Amino acid sequence: QKEVEQNSGPLSVPEGAIASLNCTYSDRGSQSFFWYRQYSGKSPELIMSIYSNGDKEDGRFTAQLNKASQYVSLLIRDSQPSDSATYLCAVKEGGSQGNLIFGKGTKLSVKP
Amino acid sequence: NAGVTQTPKFQVLKTGQSMTLQCAQDMNHNSMYWYRQDPGMGLRLIYYSASEGTTDKGEVPNGYNVSRLNKREFSLRLESAAPSQTSVYFCASSVTEAGANVLTFGAGSRLTVL
Numbered sequence: 001q002k003e004v005e006q007n008s009g010p011l012s013v014p015e016g017a018i019a020s021l022n023c024t025y026s027d028r029g030s031q032s033f034f035w036y037r038q039y040s041g042k043s044p045e046l047i048m049s050i051y052s053n054g055d056k057e058d059g060r061f062t063a064q065l066n067k068a069s070q071y072v073s074l075l076i077r078d079s080q081p082s083d084s085a086t087y088l089c090a091v092k093e094g095g096s097q098g099n100l101i102f103g104k105g106t107k108l109s110v111k112p
Numbered sequence: 113n114a115g116v117t118q119t120p121k122f123q124v125l126k127t128g129q130s131m132t133l134q135c136a137q138d139m140n141h142n143s144m145y146w147y148r149q150d151p152g153m154g155l156r157l158i159y160y161s162a163s164e165g166t167t168d169k170g171e172v173p174n175g176y177n178v179s180r181l182n183k184r185e186f187s188l189r190l191e192s193a194a195p196s197q198t199s200v201y202f203c204a205s206s207v208t209e210a211g212a213n214v215l216t217f218g219a220g221s222r223l224t225v226l
Contacts, residue, residue, distance in 0.1 A: 042220075044217050
């Protein structure tokens with residue numbers, strides 16, 4: 001059974017701090033990794049994708065991937081109350097169909 | 113630019129009733145998906161359609177059927193609803209980027225089965 005594990009939280013950080021969200025996965029054949037943000041009562045929206053080991057930065061967001069450790073993380077710098085949401089880690093299954101396996105999500109709360 | 117449109121947004125059914133969730137995308141994507149999301153369970157794939165005319169089972173297909181009507185539309189049918197199917201259902205479509213299916217989700221359909 002392929003799994004994607006996330007700490008469910010809630011993770012609480014003060015406004016302006018760095019929020020660090022972590023995800024581990026079981027399928028060594030996975031090549032593509034995604035972070036989705038889901039506000040309460042809304043649908044998930046893609047915020048980052050990462051395919052290679054190392055860091056990928058987009059504005060205040062940085063995704064980090066370590067395939068050897070089967071670990072992917074999302075850093076949010078200068079966290080804002082509007083970043084309060086559930087963050088879903090998704091991993092593409094190895095194989096041709098490429099469907100995503102989602103973690104259960106980490107709830108982030110940014111306190112003013 | 114509508115993206116992925118789902119109907120209805122809310123539905124209450126009695127056990128044994130049937131219904132169809134409709135989904136349409138206007139992004140010319142080949143692949144479409146139906147997920148359900150339950151508290152503590154995350155998003156789970158019910159069915160997907162890699163292209164027009166094809167459908168495949170996902171992780172939790174029991175109790176559901178799907179139809180890929182054309183490239184734009186992918187419907188999910190509950191033939192005999194059960195309380196265990198109370199959930200939020202998301203339709204999604206995808207574009208392939210670097211070999212991965214990058215999903216765009218619809219707004220969701222909240223279904224309650226009494």
